[in-house]
Amino acid sequence: MSRNQDVLALAERYLTLWNDPDDAARRTLAEELFTDGGTYTDPNIEARGAEAIAAYIAAERLKFGDLVFTIGQLISSHHGVALFTWELGPAGAGTPVATGFDTVFIEKDRLAGVYGFFA
Template structure:
């Protein structure tokens, strides 16, 4: 893999944090394969367009939300797992906490399997 795993995870978080649509699409293109999939308890999307639409919907529902790394990164066999925190910048307590497993291929993320440990009510 040409990119480090920590760079790949940071690129993942950057994609979630980018609010400019064009810049977000560029981040997704840089960090995800064309045929990527993303599955969590609230969504199952396929392809870069599907992922972009889901991220845009989350940002619209929770304006100003920022995703940060919440744990050490654990990796083996082209997969990585980590915890993330999400909430307003500077908040002491995250509004949401999740655990993701991502499978990568040729330096990009192909699949994400997400779990929500804490989430705001819908």
């Protein structure tokens, strides 16, 4: 598997964190994905640590209903930093209701930081 494939797989697991409706499973996945002290930052919040990140995602999920996040494309990745696009929309098909970009900082195959941008 190439490094870009590894990064894309990590990004897809990260979006699974946003899509999982189960709070306990989401917390467990956040602990697996993020380094100790890992952060998630977007225009609305800076959350530090897996528990805070999972709690923020739980609150945000209430706004999404049945919408799901999907990977758009991996734009670039090098030196432990990757940039990818995402879409939020109906499962399976349809026009997305939101799109954006995430920049992720990777340490030892885990997320040290995620910066989310809405397009």
